[in-house]
Amino acid sequence: MHEQGAMIDVAMIEKCAQDPDLALSHLRSLFETLVSEDETLREWTSEAFENCGPPSDDDFDWIVDMLRSREGDQSFWAATFLGRLEERARKATSKLIETILNVNQGEATRQRAAWALHRIGGLSEADKDHLKLAMTREESAAVRKMIALTLNETVP
C-alpha cells in the first residue's frame, strides 16, 4: 500500500499524465491534488487519472474508503478505479451499491458507481435486488439508465 503522499507539484503530475506507472505509484497523492484549489493541479490530475488504467490491488482498501469522500471528484474517481479493477473489485460491490443509494453523493458519482458494478459483474441476486430498490428511489434518469444497463448486463 502506498503511504499517504505529500502534495506533489505540477511538473510531477504532468509526468504522471504521460506515464501510467508513475501515476499509479503516486495515486494517493494524486487523490489529494484532485481537490486542490489550484486549477492547474486539478486538471492535470484528472488527466493523469484518465490515462493511468487500473490501480494496484494494494490500493483497494483506501480507494473503497474514498467512495465516501464528500469531494465529488474523489468519490467519482474512486468508483472509476474500482470499475477498472473489474472482477478484482468484487469485494466493493456492497460499498458501490451504498454509494448509489446515498442521496448525498452527486449524480456523477452515483452514475459512475453503477457503471463500476457493471464492469465488476457477477452480481448476486441480493445485489440485484438492492439495485432494483435503488432504481425505484433514484430521481436521476442518468443514474437509472446506468443501473438498468448494469442489471441487464447490456453494456459492453
Place this chain on the structure above:
Amino acid sequence: MNVHRLTIYGGFFGSLLCVLALVGCDLPPELAEIAQDANSVASQPASTLPASNAVLSASVPAKSPNNILVASFNIQVFGMKKAQDAWIMERLAHICRHFDVIGIQEIRSTDDRVMPELIRYINADGSQYAFVISERLGRTVSKEQYAYVFDTTRIVTHSNASYTVVDDSDLMHRQPYVARFVAQNPRNPFRFTAINVHTDPDVAAIEVDVLAAVFQNVRAFEMSTAKEDDVLLLGDFNASPQQMRKLGALRGFLAAITNQPTNVSENKIFDNVIMDRYATVEYTGRSGVLLMRELFGFSREEARRLSDHNPVWAEFTSWEATAATARAEVVPPTRR
C-alpha cells in the same frame, strides 16, 4: 439572437437535444473583435521557431484555392499554463496554420484567455484566424471546452451557427459541439457541418454507440434546417475505427485515419475525422497524422510538451463536388 431548442433524437438512449444559436450577420461581433484584435498583434515579434521549422510540413498538402484542410487536435490539458508558455504556443500556432479548420479538444481552464492567446500567436505572422468555442462541459469539477479555429481568409461559419448537443439523459460525459462552415470559393462553395467530440476513455464503447445516434440526428437536423448533407464527426474518440461498433456500422461510414497511430506514443488510433462516403464526396482521399516529432524535429518527450496526441487531418474540395470530380481536380496526379 434567436435560440431554438429542439429534440433531435428519441431512441433507446432517450432524447438528445440541440440548442442552436443563430446570429443574423455575416460575422458575429465577437469574431469580428477577435479578427481585429488578431490583426493588431500581427506586428509582434516573429516566431522564434528555427528557420528549418518555418516551412509547413510536407506531409500535409498545401492550401490552395481548390482545397480545404480540416483537422482535429486534442491539445492535452490546454489551459493557462500552456497558454503562458511561448515555446509551446508558437508551435501550436505553427501546427494550426497548416489547416483551414481545426477542431480542438481538451481546453481545460476557467480562464477565458486561453483561446484568444492561441489566436494571437497564430495571427502573429499576419494570418487571419478566428475561433468559436463551446460552453464548459463535463460531469465533474474538471470540465472541458471544445473550439473550432478557422482561417477567415478561406472559411466562414455558415449562417454563423454553432450549438451544443444537449444530452438531457447524460449519455455522454461531454456533449458534442457542432458548427457550420462554408469555404470561400465563388464556385458553389463546399459547405459542411462539423461535430467536435471527446469521449470519456472509461466509457468510450458506450459513447461511441451514442455518437452513431448523434451523427445521424445532427445530419437529419442539418438537412432539415440547412439542406446540408456534409457532416464531419471529428475529435478524440478513444477508439480506433475497428472499435466504433454502431458508429462504424452506419451506412457509408468512412474514417479518414484507418491504420496510423494518432497518439504521440504512436501505438493507438484515438483521433479521427469520420464522414459518410456517399454524402461527402468532397473528400479527396488524402488524410493523415501530422507527427509533431517529425514536423519540429524533436523527440516524443518534447512532443508531449505540446500534447499526447498528434493532429489528424483530411482534405476536401473547396467546392461542392461530385464523386467523379473531387479527387481528380484537387490531387495532383504525380502525388497519387
